[in-house]
Amino acid sequence: MLASAAVLPWNPSGAADGVSALTFDVFGTVVDWRGSIIAEGAAFNRARGKRIDWARFADRWRAGYGPSMNLVRKGELPWMTIDQLHRRVLDQLLVEFQLEDLDEAARDHLNRAWHRLKPWPDGVAGLTRLKKKFIIATLSNGNVALLTNMAKNAGLPWDCILSAELARHYKPDPEAYLTAASLLGLKPAQVMMVAAHKGDLKAAKAVGFHTAFVPRPKEYGPDREPETKPDESCEIVARDFLDLANQLGAPK
């Protein structure tokens, strides 16, 4: 698994200095959710003779997830996984897009499009390099099952699947980050959060994580201003995961 003998044995101690683990935001940072949903939708249209605007569908689906999640964060909804929140939004969208006739199996399959999202082109190669020097883990609001299935579909070589689900607190709540560091047996200062979203980095930095900003200018498609301008929450700014590997000295 490890290409370089120099980094063996893998044995980071809570007492060690420096960054031992990188934790990654996933939706938008590792995978192109919008492009992937649009591609699934095109296949759906072809198979069912529909003319659904899947770019709009994807944007509405993603836009619905934040408010639902915030209801959970504020305690106005009980704990629900992202699969459950996605499904809640999906069922509303199916009415809006006149797809109420979709049966349960088709709804479940469509909801699991989020398990089949495709990585950005640098994703697998960049993570594979970073894995030679660091523990690489997800730290996503996506649930463990979603992230595990996504990794298997997309070949994402995570050392460990970590999720807000394990803290039962969604990012940017501090518990999500602190639980991840604790499960890795590390202090926050030994972990670097990697994300395309400054809110995520700001929250990670507030609890003592290091931060790396990897802007993904195509995340929201042509009609929404992407986050590309770093601010003080971004210790490192990288063009993509290969650039991040270069900057962090990960072997080729």
Add this chain to the structure above:
Amino acid sequence: MLASAAVLPWNPSGAADGVSALTFDVFGTVVDWRGSIIAEGAAFNRARGKRIDWARFADRWRAGYGPSMNLVRKGELPWMTIDQLHRRVLDQLLVEFQLEDLDEAARDHLNRAWHRLKPWPDGVAGLTRLKKKFIIATLSNGNVALLTNMAKNAGLPWDCILSAELARHYKPDPEAYLTAASLLGLKPAQVMMVAAHKGDLKAAKAVGFHTAFVPRPKEYGPDREPETKPDESCEIVARDFLDLANQLGAPK
């Protein structure tokens, strides 16, 4: 990552029939804890000019872990990770073996010998095959950090690191198994527990898991009778992980 197009996309639904995921006991089932500790100890003796009997040390260390863990299970100790329980036993053994002069860094390094355990010879090849057909996850009493570091050291290709730590209930408590299935988004009947220990399989079966028994006759060394005789808790009995891959139809 996936060798066979037949199993793509990876998309097990809670509604699907059959086994989608294999969960593995780790200490004794995947890794040879006794042989690994003895090998670490031999290096320790050489480096420090000691004549410690590391076979006895390893057996005493492992024997101490069960009773400590049961204190946690019964609520007589607060939740402690296996790293913490190992360290609790280690500190007692260092007195018994006249190694009280070991400093904190050396104690921490020795305690992390459990992060550096070596797999049985069929371990990596068997898991690599099984991963082509199933989600493969740990389901160990070892904590997430220990299992993650071990995987990185040993090249164990887990899809997901699951641990009793995530349920805060040690095996064989039912919560440990049920939490793992829930995190995988699966019903217990869609998961197969793989272990060298019948107590583990019996507890998994009691909550609805399928079970595979892989006896490891060398686990306890020459002086203790290994568990090799299957009973009614063992649905499948395999010689090793390659035999298990054959029996479960995992591609080569």
